[in-house]
Amino acid sequence: MTAIKTNIIHSLFKKEISIAPLIIFRIIFGALMLFGTSRFLFKGWVYENYILPKHHFGYLGFEWVDKLPGNWMYLPFILMLITSVCVMLGAFYRISSLLLFLSFTYVELIDKTYYLNHYYFVSLVLFLLIFLPAHKRFALDLKIFKRNPVQTVSAININIIKFQLGCVYFFAGIAKLEIDWLFNAQPLDIWLDGFQSLPVIGEILASDFTAYAFAWFGCFYDLFIFFFLINKKTIKYAYFFVVVFHLVTWLLFPIGVFPWVMIFSTLIFFSSGFHEKILSTLSKFFKTKNMTFAKQSKGFSFGFKSYFFMIYIFIQLLIPFRYLLYPGNLFWTEEGFRFSWRVMLMHKEGLASFYVENPETGNSIAIDNLDFLTESQEKQMATQPDFLIQYGKLLHEVYNDTTLVFGNEKITLHNPIIRADVKVSLNGRLNQQFVTKKHNFANLEYNLSHRNWIEPFKK
Amino acid sequence: MRVKLIVFSFLTVGLLSSKCSKDEPDEEQSFDQFALLENYADNIIIPGYETLFNNLASLEDAVETFDTDYSEENLILAQEEWFKAYESFQKVQMFDFGPAMNRGLKSALATYPTDTIKINENAQGGFVSLGTADNIDAIGFPALDYLLFDLSNQKALFRLTNGVNRRAHVLAIIDKMMGETLSVLSDWNSYRDEFTTSGGTSSTSSLSYLVNEFNKDFELTKNAKIGIPAGVKSLGIIRPEFIEAPFSKKSLELAHASILGLREAYVGADGQGFDNWLKIYDNGVELNTRILNAFQEIEQASELINTREFKEVLDTDLQLAVDLYEKLQANVVNIKTDMPALFGIFITYQDNDGD
Numbered sequence: 001m002t003a004i005k006t007n008i009i010h011s012l013f014k015k016e017i018s019i020a021p022l023i024i025f026r027i028i029f030g031a032l033m034l035f036g037t038s039r040f041l042f043k044g045w046v047y048e049n050y051i052l053p054k055h056h057f058g059y060l061g062f063e064w065v066d067k068l069p070g071n072w073m074y075l076p077f078i079l080m081l082i083t084s085v086c087v088m089l090g091a092f093y094r095i096s097s098l099l100l101f102l103s104f105t106y107v108e109l110i111d112k113t114y115y116l117n118h119y120y121f122v123s124l125v126l127f128l129l130i131f132l133p134a135h136k137r138f139a140l141d142l143k144i145f146k147r148n149p150v151q152t153v154s155a156i157n158i159n160i161i162k163f164q165l166g167c168v169y170f171f172a173g174i175a176k177l178e179i180d181w182l183f184n185a186q187p188l189d190i191w192l193d194g195f196q197s198l199p200v201i202g203e204i205l206a207s208d209f210t211a212y213a214f215a216w217f218g219c220f221y222d223l224f225i226f227f228f229l230i231n232k233k234t235i236k237y238a239y240f241f242v243v244v245f246h247l248v249t250w251l252l253f254p255i256g257v258f259p260w261v262m263i264f265s266t267l268i269f270f271s272s273g274f275h276e277k278i279l280s281t282l283s284k285f286f287k288t289k290n291m292t293f294a295k296q297s298k299g300f301s302f303g304f305k306s307y308f309f310m311i312y313i314f315i316q317l318l319i320p321f322r323y324l325l326y327p328g329n330l331f332w333t334e335e336g337f338r339f340s341w342r343v344m345l346m347h348k349e350g351l352a353s354f355y356v357e358n359p360e361t362g363n364s365i366a367i368d369n370l371d372f373l374t375e376s377q378e379k380q381m382a383t384q385p386d387f388l389i390q391y392g393k394l395l396h397e398v399y400n401d402t403t404l405v406f407g408n409e410k411i412t413l414h415n416p417i418i419r420a421d422v423k424v425s426l427n428g429r430l431n432q433q434f435v436t437k438k439h440n441f442a443n444l445e446y447n448l449s450h451r452n453w454i455e456p457f458k459k
Numbered sequence: 460m461r462v463k464l465i466v467f468s469f470l471t472v473g474l475l476s477s478k479c480s481k482d483e484p485d486e487e488q489s490f491d492q493f494a495l496l497e498n499y500a501d502n503i504i505i506p507g508y509e510t511l512f513n514n515l516a517s518l519e520d521a522v523e524t525f526d527t528d529y530s531e532e533n534l535i536l537a538q539e540e541w542f543k544a545y546e547s548f549q550k551v552q553m554f555d556f557g558p559a560m561n562r563g564l565k566s567a568l569a570t571y572p573t574d575t576i577k578i579n580e581n582a583q584g585g586f587v588s589l590g591t592a593d594n595i596d597a598i599g600f601p602a603l604d605y606l607l608f609d610l611s612n613q614k615a616l617f618r619l620t621n622g623v624n625r626r627a628h629v630l631a632i633i634d635k636m637m638g639e640t641l642s643v644l645s646d647w648n649s650y651r652d653e654f655t656t657s658g659g660t661s662s663t664s665s666l667s668y669l670v671n672e673f674n675k676d677f678e679l680t681k682n683a684k685i686g687i688p689a690g691v692k693s694l695g696i697i698r699p700e701f702i703e704a705p706f707s708k709k710s711l712e713l714a715h716a717s718i719l720g721l722r723e724a725y726v727g728a729d730g731q732g733f734d735n736w737l738k739i740y741d742n743g744v745e746l747n748t749r750i751l752n753a754f755q756e757i758e759q760a761s762e763l764i765n766t767r768e769f770k771e772v773l774d775t776d777l778q779l780a781v782d783l784y785e786k787l788q789a790n791v792v793n794i795k796t797d798m799p800a801l802f803g804i805f806i807t808y809q810d811n812d813g814d
Contacts, residue, residue: 049811116812190800190801193740193803194803197659197660253813255812256812257812258812349799349800350796351791353788358694361695363690363694363696364694365692365693366691366788404693406694406698407696409696423796425797428741429742430745430746431797
């Protein structure tokens with residue numbers, strides 16, 4: 001028993017394997033970051049998402065993270081551009097990978113309006129890269145610091161990336177094992193209906209058959225692809241499916257760089273021979289001299305880093321299940337929804353009408369959300385309970401102890417009551433009451449406890 | 460071998476699942492988006508602008524008649540023509556895209572509250588460029604509301620009779636409105652084909668324009684025509700200074716016309732409209748019923764006050780106005796949230812990735 005255990009630990013953690021897959025991964029991920037950041041800048045999203053909005057929705061526990069004033073917001077993006085090139089080239093890798101992680105994650109933390117599973121994935125991979133020796137071969141660092149390249153690393157350095165990719169797929173697969181996805185083909189059905197007017201393929205895409213086929217294929221794909229990727233015999237076929245799957249999603253849905261991130265990242269599952277070949281081609285192209293490998297360092301000690309990765313793995317396996325701690329329909333309340341690889345799983349639309357009420361008279365102001373939020377922010381706010389709380393608090397802050405002038409009348413509001421009438425439609429259903437006007441948002445707390453002020457979900 | 464097995468199982472699952480799918484996939488394809496677009500263009504929008512233009516021409520005639528004979532009868536005739544034209548504008552103001560948007564028709568014809576001080580200055584004669592941004596609240600129907608109705612018919616008659624420049628100014632304003640309407644109308648001659656052939660539901664598709672502008676106009680009727688004067692944004696303090704047509708006292712009649720116009724736009728008059736389109740979706744039949752019921756309640760609430768002066772309703776029957784606002788508000792989630800979701804149209808234009 002212990003022998004088997006040690007064997008598993010040995011092959012997954014200790015075993016010395018070729019460093020090539022990690023090196024290629026570093027180059028690819030650096031390039032993807034460069035592409036993704038440039039695209040973000042090019043689309044004008046720095047201005048639209050981070051400079052233009054007056055208020056931001058911070059993450060619980062990170063609400064202190066503030067944006068930089070005005071055009072200074074371009075700074076973290078410029079830093080991302082520089083450090084992603086550095087990571088790609090393996091130049092000053094330790095510091096540049098750290099700065100790349102910090103600048104990217106900093107921007108993400110400013111506003112959860114823009115939360116995407118794949119941004120979370122990128123943040124995690126960048127975090128892992130800080131601790132991985134991805135600059136020990138085919139890297140400028142070898143020249144800069146006059147070191148010899150290394151031929152092998154302990155397996156965990158590569159397996160941790162595979163684990164992370166596996167998490168994305170497997171949990172996305174588990175998340176699809178639910179009624180709306182499998183038996184109503186929602187939200188795919190409503191999304192695909194949008195293609196109805198395309199010539200020829202429009203009718204095929206919008207048909208119910210296609211929605212169900214995609215739903216079930218997607219579910220099987222997500223659940224099992226990882227296991228076919230780690231199997232040497234099936235990886236070629238599995239990779240074919242990876243490419244097809246992500247190209248189809250890229251063609252059909254506005255999911256940005258995610259397909260490319262996955263298509264290129266999953267190359268890490270290929271054998272070291274495959275990566276060695278790429279490396280030697282690259283070496284020839286860049287005319288790097290024949291390498292003399294450094295002597296293998298002491299050998300693997302099951303030290304701090306291994307325990308660190310084990311804890312990391314443990315946490316990653318637990319987080320997606322935290323929704324079990326909450327009662328009610330997960331899609332409705334979204335308690336424990338984020339950071340759980342629930343990808344493309346839900347279509348929610350909502351209308352949140354907020355009212356600032358004078359406690360002395362019971363009269364109120366109907367709020368125009370766009371006076372405070374951008375369209376994107378309003379859209380997210382209208383369907384997600386934690387956004388509703390934060391927005392309610394913001395309104396309280398804005399109107400508390402404020403004197404308002406209407407024509408000849410002046411009214412000073414003290415501790416106004418903030419009410420909301422929110423209606424939400426989920427996965428193609430018609431709207432139903434989400435929050436009623438009986439609650440005062442000024443008194444609601446933003447924390448992890450169950451939000452019993454959300455109206456129960458009716459079928 | 461194993462791989463083949465997988466492919467096979469995917470296919471089987473796909474086939475099986477299609478069997479348990481709902482039974483109306485054929486109906487789903489039968490809806491003709493282009494027929495709907497043609498109906499809006501040929502039976503609602505273009506005839507709507509024609510009517511508006513003809514009514515403006517009648518208004519011009521009436522004012523010209525008054526210009527030669529300053530009688531109260533002739534003034535009243537002009538006032539009636541003004542209302543007819545303004546009423547016909549309520550039926551096209553929700554099509555604020557393409558030519559109307561490019562020409563800024565909506566703001567040129569109906570920006571209020573109107574600035575009476577500016578209007579009086581402009582009406583004194585001399586060169587006035589009505590097209591400037593500065594004059595946007597001194598032109599269009601609201602400016603005529605002031606010039607033709609004034610504080611009373613006596614006052615209007617007195618000022619118009621004694622001011623040759625004032626009469627000329629009225630005609631200049633009408634002229635500008637006619638010119639703009641005619642431009643939009645002639646633009647539609649060429650835009651019509653573009654409009655009726657641009658299928659799909661992307662943010663630049665004709666359907667997206669229709670649905671989005673319909674919603675914007677609904678909100679405008681709810682907020683600007685009813686809600687703001689009724690104090691819903693001012694802690695219950697009424698704001699009569701924001702009434703649309705305070706001089707003619709026709710605000711609620713115009714609001715009623717706007718509500719009827721919106722309903723008409725929703726059902727596509729006698730042809731294919733949003734209602735027909737909704738019915739092809741599983742939940743669309745139910746949603747259509749909800750929307751029509753909501754419109755009915757709105758109309759009923761509006762009919763309780765539509766013949767009265769808005770200021771007087773605000774002073775004596777505020778709750779009736781607030782009720783109408785709330786009936787309008789109750790329909791917003793249906794037409795702005797549920798309807799575009801079923802159509803696959805995004806109300807938000809801000810472009811972002813999804814996951």
